[in-house]
Amino acid sequence: MGQGKEKILQTALQEFSEKGYDGARIDYISKMAGVNKALIYYHFKSKEELFTAVINDLFEKAVSVSIEPTGTSVRENLIQVMEHFIDFLHSNPYFVKIMDQSVAQDRDIFQQLHRQNFFFEMVMGMYQLGVQTGECRKVDHPEDFVVSLLGAVYFYFSHHKAIRKFYGNISEEEVIVIRKKTMKDMISRLIFL
Amino acid sequence: MGQGKEKILQTALQEFSEKGYDGARIDYISKMAGVNKALIYYHFKSKEELFTAVINDLFEKAVSVSIEPTGTSVRENLIQVMEHFIDFLHSNPYFVKIMDQSVAQDRDIFQQLHRQNFFFEMVMGMYQLGVQTGECRKVDHPEDFVVSLLGAVYFYFSHHKAIRKFYGNISEEEVIVIRKKTMKDMISRLIFL
DNA sequence: AAAATTAAACTAAAAATTTAGTCTAATTAT
DNA sequence: ATAATTAGACTAAATTTTTAGTTTAATTTT
Numbered sequence: 001m002g003q004g005k006e007k008i009l010q011t012a013l014q015e016f017s018e019k020g021y022d023g024a025r026i027d028y029i030s031k032m033a034g035v036n037k038a039l040i041y042y043h044f045k046s047k048e049e050l051f052t053a054v055i056n057d058l059f060e061k062a063v064s065v066s067i068e069p070t071g072t073s074v075r076e077n078l079i080q081v082m083e084h085f086i087d088f089l090h091s092n093p094y095f096v097k098i099m100d101q102s103v104a105q106d107r108d109i110f111q112q113l114h115r116q117n118f119f120f121e122m123v124m125g126m127y128q129l130g131v132q133t134g135e136c137r138k139v140d141h142p143e144d145f146v147v148s149l150l151g152a153v154y155f156y157f158s159h160h161k162a163i164r165k166f167y168g169n170i171s172e173e174e175v176i177v178i179r180k181k182t183m184k185d186m187i188s189r190l191i192f193l
Numbered sequence: 194m195g196q197g198k199e200k201i202l203q204t205a206l207q208e209f210s211e212k213g214y215d216g217a218r219i220d221y222i223s224k225m226a227g228v229n230k231a232l233i234y235y236h237f238k239s240k241e242e243l244f245t246a247v248i249n250d251l252f253e254k255a256v257s258v259s260i261e262p263t264g265t266s267v268r269e270n271l272i273q274v275m276e277h278f279i280d281f282l283h284s285n286p287y288f289v290k291i292m293d294q295s296v297a298q299d300r301d302i303f304q305q306l307h308r309q310n311f312f313f314e315m316v317m318g319m320y321q322l323g324v325q326t327g328e329c330r331k332v333d334h335p336e337d338f339v340v341s342l343l344g345a346v347y348f349y350f351s352h353h354k355a356i357r358k359f360y361g362n363i364s365e366e367e368v369i370v371i372r373k374k375t376m377k378d379m380i381s382r383l384i385f386l
Numbered sequence: 387a388a389a390a391t392t393a394a395a396c397t398a399a400a401a402a403t404t405t406a407g408t409c410t411a412a413t414t415a416t
Numbered sequence: 417a418t419a420a421t422t423a424g425a426c427t428a429a430a431t432t433t434t435t436a437g438t439t440t441a442a443t444t445t446t
């Protein structure tokens with residue numbers, strides 16, 4: 001395999017994540033990737049198939065970074081998982097963008113990806129374990145708490161462009177540190193005793 | 194004035210919010226609105242201008258529902274404002290959708306809308322007042338707490354399609370009640386003493 | 387040799403935009 | 417009063433532009 005295919009996928013990810021499926025231009029991708037347009041159609045049947053390939057490629061690389069918490073308490077593990085989530089969103093801005101583009105319009109490939117539920121289920125499971133071990137307080141609607149927590153983490157990244165200014169002139173790394181601290185605080189106060 | 198213009202704006206809001214700017218089709222808007230395509234160009238110079246008109250129209254109607262908390266404590270007021278925010282997002286699904294479409298791609302009209310900051314500034318101001326009156330605890334990075342809270346509220350609505358299933362077979366109104374309760378709980382535990 | 391890649395011109399369809407004109411109700415001039 | 421004029425709302429059809437996708441023949445890489 002030549003390096004063309006990989007370059008096309010990279011560039012297409014960027015283009016799709018910035019412009020969305022409809023806004024993305026094949027001509028532009030070929031120009032940016034420095035390959036001939038015909039090469040794109042040599043490797044991929046259509047724009048739709050290129051998009052699908054981009055998504056699958058992204059998920060393969062993304063989910064391969066799996067999450068195996070190693071702490072000794074539910075609290076520790078939950079915080080580990082959340083920090084991992086924050087790091088992941090921080091280092092994969094295209095992931096967030098293309099996710100949101102695909103949610104906003106609802107592209108069918110998205111309905112098929114069961115990985116969407118994965119994170120929710122995991123956090124939910126950890127909470128339930130915490131209730132069993134007596135570490136977590138019982139709440140009436142844990143699913144709503146989990147959704148709120150995930151939203152609290154996700155929102156900053158998904159609306160980064162609009163939100164970032166509220167943090168002033170510090171580096172992105174510093175923001176990430178603050179975010180982790182806040183989330184730790186939130187988790188502790190919200191669902192632990 | 195004929196009823197055409199209003200009908201076009203309504204239909205265009207729906208179309209843009211569902212398909213995004215690039216995915217939206219003038220043909221489809223005219224068909225759905227039951228008007229001739231040329232009428233759209235009679236009222237609006239271009240697709241871009243129609244989009245801008247839709248956004249402005251939406252903001253006018255949306256922000257006219259202003260928020261004047263009437264409680265006697267910062268806590269009460271903050272909760273009132275948040276509940277109002279939840280109600281607003283609940284009853285304006287197009288607003289949320291078109292917001293997210295416009296944030297994802299960054300359409301320039303969006304940078305111009307100062308109303309984006311409005312809600313953040315208000316909540317932030319209320320928190321600072323709470324610190325002065327001794328109702329709220331001091332946190333190192335209040336801006337990050339406010340962003341997190343807003344995210345916790347917003348996320349459910351922006352990712353409604355993907356998230357809704359976690360709540361099971363209850364009515365949307367019931368979910369809203371739960372959401373309000375959760376937010377009240379979160380606010381109390383997170384920033385009040 | 388086979389696979390990967392380029393170049394550039396091309397097609398067909400889709401979508402945006404324009405044109406040239408109609409219809410109607412209100413306003414103005416006679 | 418009534419004829420002339422106007423202004424706004426609207427339409428049908430044509431035009432222009434954009435864009436995905438193709439083709440062909442040649443070149444480079446493995």
